[in-house]
Amino acid sequence: MNDGYRILEKELLDDFLTMVQIDSHSRDERAMADWLTEELRSLGCTVEEDDAGEKVGGNAGNLRVTLKGNTGAPPLLFSSHMDTVKPGEGIKPVIEDGVVRSSGDTILAADDKSGLAVILQLVRLANAQPDVPRPDLEFSIHICEEIGLLGAKHVDTSGFRATAGFVLDDEIVDRVCVASPGAVRLTYRITGKASHAGLAPEKGINAIMVAADALSRMKIGRIDEESTANVGVIEGGTAANVVTENVSIKAEARSHNVDKLRRQVEHMNACFEEACAEWRKKTGSDLPSWEHEEEEDYHPVKFTLDDYPVKLTIAAGKELGWNMGTFVSGGGTDGSVLTHAGIPCVVLGVGMKDIHSTSEHIAVEDLNKAARLCAAIVTAHANGKVK
Numbered sequence: 096m097n098d099g100y101r102i103l104e105k106e107l108l109d110d111f112l113t114m115v116q117i118d119s120h121s122r123d124e125r126a127m128a129d130w131l132t133e134e135l136r137s138l139g140c141t142v143e144e145d146d147a148g149e150k151v152g153g154n155a156g157n158l159r160v161t162l163k164g165n166t167g168a169p170p171l172l173f174s175s176h177m178d179t180v181k182p183g184e185g186i187k188p189v190i191e192d193g194v195v196r197s198s199g200d201t202i203l204a205a206d207d208k209s210g211l212a213v214i215l216q217l218v219r220l221a222n223a224q225p226d227v228p229r230p231d232l233e234f235s236i237h238i239c240e241e242i243g244l245l246g247a248k249h250v251d252t253s254g255f256r257a258t259a260g261f262v263l264d265d266e267i268v269d270r271v272c273v274a275s276p277g278a279v280r281l282t283y284r285i286t287g288k289a290s291h292a293g294l295a296p297e298k299g300i301n302a303i304m305v306a307a308d309a310l311s312r313m314k315i316g317r318i319d320e321e322s323t324a325n326v327g328v329i330e331g332g333t334a335a336n337v338v339t340e341n342v343s344i345k346a347e348a349r350s351h352n353v354d355k356l357r358r359q360v361e362h363m364n365a366c367f368e369e370a371c372a373e374w375r376k377k378t379g380s381d382l383p384s385w386e387h388e389e390e391e392d393y394h395p396v397k398f399t400l401d402d403y404p405v406k407l408t409i410a411a412g413k414e415l416g417w418n419m420g421t422f423v424s425g426g427g428t429d430g431s432v433l434t435h436a437g438i439p440c441v442v443l444g445v446g447m448k449d450i451h452s453t454s455e456h457i458a459v460e461d462l463n464k465a466a467r468l469c470a471a472i473v474t475a476h477a478n479g480k481v482k
């Protein structure tokens with residue numbers, strides 16, 4: 096007889112502290128992947144590494160991990176990422192008043208070693224408390240999340256059997272992400288005509304001025320309650336005395352609605368077309384011209400309270416006496432990628448705070464809570480109470 100897992104708090108914190116001290120900047124996750132592989136295998140997991148690392152120019156691939164269950168319940172998937180942002184080398188964790196911080200000149204890498212620590216905890220619990228009911232557990236552990244969800248984009252989801260999953264990569268523990276936007280990355284290039292700015296300005300066509308014209312027509316920022324757009328990088332020109340021939344512009348559009356996303360991208364494209372057409376009329380030539388590239392970055396995700404991963408999370412929270420909230424994310428996650436690839440995955444918080452900064456920190460109790468929630472999800476699923 097058993098009600099559920101009792102979290103191994105010491106092991107959870109030890110795992111977390113060990114992992115934050117293993118450097119793993121994006122594309123350099125080798126040491127982290129090796130450590131996890133060895134640890135997970137010693138705890139009875141099957142671990143396979145894919146070739147995503149070669150495809151994205153990194154030194155390690157994604158890990159596909161499975162652990163046999165003790166019930167006939169369908170498998171559940173949990174996911175986290177191994178890579179960190181910079182500065183993440185030589186991290187020295189310090190614990191003060193129940194909060195783990197870096198010693199100040201690096202990030203802490205709670206994003207996303209806290210997610211990894213919770214995954215490891217689920218495996219440790221299965222070993223330490225083998226009578227608690229559990230399904231087969233599958234773990235998709237990714238590289239290069241921080242540089243465009245590159246690892247997740249290369250995961251072969253046909254290797255997993257789970258039909259519901261949890262991506263452990265957000266801040267607040269007692270809430271579940273029910274929607275995230277889709278995004279398109281845009282690169283524009285404008286070609287004008289170079290000329291000496293002092294001797295023959297009239298022979299030139301200034302690509303910077305054409306870009307300014309196009310951008311002044313453009314709606315950016317918050318477009319509506321579901322959509323945003325941004326122009327983030329503009330580069331061009333060679334010298335103050337040369338009429339600028341080339342300008343390149345990097346921009347993005349996001350929306351929770353696929354049609355609105357398309358419309359915004361078309362609006363942005365039209366601004367370049369209209370500006371160039373007017374300039375061509377003025378110059379009487381076939382310049383300036385523009386070209387662009389669109390890259391589907393990630394797709395919008397929307398869950399309802401009736402979708403299984405959401406329902407299961409809320410039910411597991413209830414078991415713990417919590418009132419789980421829901422939230423809408425402003426960005427894409429590995430969960431967006433896995434969901435679009437066929438495994439509905441919600442994003443859960445692990446307690447990390449002030450991520451991507453040297454003041455990043457996590458409360459030990461929040462990490463414990465995240466592990467408790469995930470353990471409760473496993474048990475509630477295995478017990479088959481949530482349909």
Ligand SMILES: [Zn+2]
Nearest residue numbers: 206207240264
């Ligand atoms: Zn993260």
